[in-house]
Amino acid sequence: MTATVSTTDTPLNASRASGAGFARKAKAYLALTKPRVIELLLVSTLPTMIYAERGFPSIGLILATLVGGAFAAGSAGAFNCYIDRDIDKLMHRTENRPLVTGEVTPREALVFSWVLGAAAIAILWFGANPLSAWLGLGAIFFYVVIYTIILKRRTAQNIVWGGAAGCFPVLIAWAAVTNTVEWPAIILFMVIFLWTPPHYWPLSMKYGEDYRNANVPMLGAIAGAKVVSVQVVLYAWAMVACSLLLVPAGGAGWVYTATATLAGAWFLYESHSLYSQAQREEISGKRAMKVFHGSISYLTLLFIALAVDPFVGPAVMAAG
Numbered sequence: 001m002t003a004t005v006s007t008t009d010t011p012l013n014a015s016r017a018s019g020a021g022f023a024r025k026a027k028a029y030l031a032l033t034k035p036r037v038i039e040l041l042l043v044s045t046l047p048t049m050i051y052a053e054r055g056f057p058s059i060g061l062i063l064a065t066l067v068g069g070a071f072a073a074g075s076a077g078a079f080n081c082y083i084d085r086d087i088d089k090l091m092h093r094t095e096n097r098p099l100v101t102g103e104v105t106p107r108e109a110l111v112f113s114w115v116l117g118a119a120a121i122a123i124l125w126f127g128a129n130p131l132s133a134w135l136g137l138g139a140i141f142f143y144v145v146i147y148t149i150i151l152k153r154r155t156a157q158n159i160v161w162g163g164a165a166g167c168f169p170v171l172i173a174w175a176a177v178t179n180t181v182e183w184p185a186i187i188l189f190m191v192i193f194l195w196t197p198p199h200y201w202p203l204s205m206k207y208g209e210d211y212r213n214a215n216v217p218m219l220g221a222i223a224g225a226k227v228v229s230v231q232v233v234l235y236a237w238a239m240v241a242c243s244l245l246l247v248p249a250g251g252a253g254w255v256y257t258a259t260a261t262l263a264g265a266w267f268l269y270e271s272h273s274l275y276s277q278a279q280r281e282e283i284s285g286k287r288a289m290k291v292f293h294g295s296i297s298y299l300t301l302l303f304i305a306l307a308v309d310p311f312v313g314p315a316v317m318a319a320g
Contacts, residue, residue, distance in 0.1 A: 028098035028104045033077045040299070047306040049061075050306075050307045069169050075140055076139065090210075131179055147161070158217070167189040200218075208221035232271050254312070255309045257316050260305065267294055
């Protein structure tokens with residue numbers, strides 16, 4: 001006679017199940033913050049701090065600004081997931097978000113959003129200065145209220161003005177170092193502002209059916225490829241021109257100037273290629289996504305150059 005011993009309820013198995021449940025919950029909370037968006041925002045923060053300092057700021061200030069900025073962006077992303085949970089379930093691109101799958105309840109998401117936002121403001125206030133904290137609060141407000149609540153479901157210009165929230169990290173970074181906002185920071189703000197439409201509209205072209213299903217009037221979903229491609233080219237030209245303003249108005253050196261010129265020329269080429277295919281009605285999702293990914297590469301190169309620039313040579317156009 002053999003005895004059968006069940007191991008399903010042993011302390012070890014219970015501990016493993018508890019650990020797996022905690023990890024799954026933590027992963028769901030992390031997904032609420034839209035970490036890939038945070039990565040992109042942080043790409044602009046540290047280089048701006050270095051450029052404002054003309055060297056490396058203190059490690060404590062860097063950490064406070066990066067963590068506070070990441071928490072602010074994460075809070076805004078979590079609020080967005082909470083507000084948009086009704087349309088997220090209608091789109092393939094967002095159908096696996098935690099509020100859609102049920103990994104996180106709406107109440108949990110809302111509490112998490114508020115806590116993360118409060119932590120962000122406190123970290124920026126005490127770790128950097130009150131100005132950077134107010135700008136962090138402004139970024140959250142702009143993304144949650146101006147973009148998500150007011151603009152997103154009402155106008156095809158939603159991403160143009162709502163995208164300004166993604167420009168705040170350079171203002172926060174500059175303010176953290178200098179306790180003020182100066183022209184170079186405003187120029188960098190405008191570069192990202194003008195970058196957002198040619199970055200996002202190609203993506204909305206590929207996922208146009210998703211946005212139409214959810215009744216969200218993204219330009220790429222409600223306008224033809226010909227119209228969208230024209231807008232992409234116009235914004236790309238304005239963005240590159242604005243990036244070069246840092247040379248006469250911001251003391252940029254040769255590293256930044258050369259990178260802004262060459263990377264800008266390359267992105268303009270990609271934008272015009274999108275336009276050419278659209279006018280011939282040969283546009284494809286692959287071409288649209290090439291511009292989308294190219295925009296990320298462009299911005300990354302530009303801000304890497306911004307970080308390196310203070311250490312290599314004088315300004316191209318020295319004041320006086």
